Amino acid sequence: MRLNRFANKHIVLGVTGSIATYKAVALASALVQAEARVNVLMTEAATKMVQPLSFQAITHRPVLTDMFSLMAETEIGHVTLGKTADAFLIAPTTANTIAKLALGLADNLLTTTALAATCPIIVAPAMETNMWYHPATQTHIATLRERGVHIVEPEAGHLASGAKGVGRLASQERILTTLRRVLTPQDWAGRRIVITAGGTREAIDPVRFISNHSSGAMGYAMAEAALDRGAHVTLITTARHLSPPEGATIVPVESARQMRDAVLDAIQDAHALFMAAAVADYRPADAAAQKIKKSDADLILRLVRNPDVLADVKQVRPPHLVVVGWAAETDNLIENARQKLMRKGLDLIVANPVPQSFGDGRVQATLIPRKGEPNPLEPMPKEVLAHVILDAVKPLVQRHSPDQKE
Numbered sequence: 001m002r003l004n005r006f007a008n009k010h011i012v013l014g015v016t017g018s019i020a021t022y023k024a025v026a027l028a029s030a031l032v033q034a035e036a037r038v039n040v041l042m043t044e045a046a047t048k049m050v051q052p053l054s055f056q057a058i059t060h061r062p063v064l065t066d067m068f069s070l071m072a073e074t075e076i077g078h079v080t081l082g083k084t085a086d087a088f089l090i091a092p093t094t095a096n097t098i099a100k101l102a103l104g105l106a107d108n109l110l111t112t113t114a115l116a117a118t119c120p121i122i123v124a125p126a127m128e129t130n131m132w133y134h135p136a137t138q139t140h141i142a143t144l145r146e147r148g149v150h151i152v153e154p155e156a157g158h159l160a161s162g163a164k165g166v167g168r169l170a171s172q173e174r175i176l177t178t179l180r181r182v183l184t185p186q187d188w189a190g191r192r193i194v195i196t197a198g199g200t201r202e203a204i205d206p207v208r209f210i211s212n213h214s215s216g217a218m219g220y221a222m223a224e225a226a227l228d229r230g231a232h233v234t235l236i237t238t239a240r241h242l243s244p245p246e247g248a249t250i251v252p253v254e255s256a257r258q259m260r261d262a263v264l265d266a267i268q269d270a271h272a273l274f275m276a277a278a279v280a281d282y283r284p285a286d287a288a289a290q291k292i293k294k295s296d297a298d299l300i301l302r303l304v305r306n307p308d309v310l311a312d313v314k315q316v317r318p319p320h321l322v323v324v325g326w327a328a329e330t331d332n333l334i335e336n337a338r339q340k341l342m343r344k345g346l347d348l349i350v351a352n353p354v355p356q357s358f359g360d361g362r363v364q365a366t367l368i369p370r371k372g373e374p375n376p377l378e379p380m381p382k383e384v385l386a387h388v389i390l391d392a393v394k395p396l397v398q399r400h401s402p403d404q405k406e
């Protein structure tokens with residue numbers, strides 16, 4: 001099973017004239033590789049920075065540059081692009097084009113297409129810092145936002161002028177994340193969820209700790225999937241090596257006790273908790289304040305029990321909160337997982353055998369609901385599993401907290 005939101009989507013890529021124009025070539029390439037159908041529109045200024053031929057070679061489609069080329073291109077048709085496309089992505093967008101979009105000017109093919117567009121529009125600005133922070137630009141950006149245009153904020157860094165500041169075109173990853181979310185049904189919109197990720201670290205002394213092999217990847221995949229589907233996500237994480245999912249509220253923690261406190265705090269107004277973290281059951285009884293020096297004698301660590309986060313959640317959980325746990329088991333997978341589900345008062349548990357032997361990042365999970373039969377799933381990447389879990393949990397959330405809109 002595979003998940004590719006871009007496959008067979010029709011994306012209009014509008015390109016304006018900026019030093020960052022060349023980056024749009026890589027963007028077009030990434031979209032084509034992701035199996036999207038890409039039509040490129042360029043302003044005249046953009047054609048001064050990059051030859052239309054570059055885009056044409058990558059997209060295998062004619063590049064439209066002016067009103068006349070549009071008229072000539074009968075198979076595409078006048079201003080229909082923005083009506084038939086799944087999304088209109090303008091990257092990079094200059095301050096000049098942003099102003100035109102906000103004012104509703106239609107003096108070239110790109111702005112005309114935007115004005116006639118009925119599909120979602122995504123704008124990724126790129127300009128010098130002073131232009132970005134100019135009240136005119138900021139007012140135009142606010143106007144576009146109010147109209148539902150998705151803005152991929154520029155980033156701080158080295159600018160064409162040699163100066164450092166905000167104005168660089170957002171990374172390709174951020175632009176594609178925004179586009180992916182625009183293309184994803186927002187069936188978790190308005191839902192607040194809490195996700196834990198990673199293995200907790202239990203201090204031995206200021207430089208050493210006990211932990212486990214959990215990478216945090218499952219929790220991060222859950223966060224990405226939920227954000228894509230419109231949820232508000234609080235991610236309580238020990239995984240410092242993973243880049244934070246765009247738009248998530250990140251709560252960094254280390255130990256089981258810190259994670260417990262963060263979870264109890266975050267679930268107060270949440271609809272669902274996904275406890276994907278591998279919480280250490282034990283911690284060193286006394287973490288040394290100073291670095292422990294070696295000696296010839298053996299070192300014996302006494303371990304004491306950590307709190308069970310889910311057991312504590314069970315004590316205080318608001319009645320509408322849906323709680324999902326994970327169980328990694330070496331034997332009696334279903335039976336052990338089901339016992340955990342009952343003991344910890346969960347609504348659903350994701351059971352997976354240890355060790356996983358696929359070696360390609362896929363996991364073979366069985367979803368066990370509190371009520372109903374276990375659902376053994378085929379091996380799949382964590383990114384896909386995250387969506388399958390959200391599909392299974394959605395009706396439970398809906399039952400506990402009916403959405404007025406549905």
Ligand code: CTP
Nearest residue numbers: 275277279280281307308309310325326327328
């Ligand atoms: N969990 C927790 N607090 C702990 C240990 C685990 O909240 N101190 C959560 C995990 O995040 C997971 C679920 O409980 O969602 C099951 O974790 P697991 O380690 O499999 O279960 P344990 O209760 O620790 O049981 P055991 O280690 O004996 O199998």
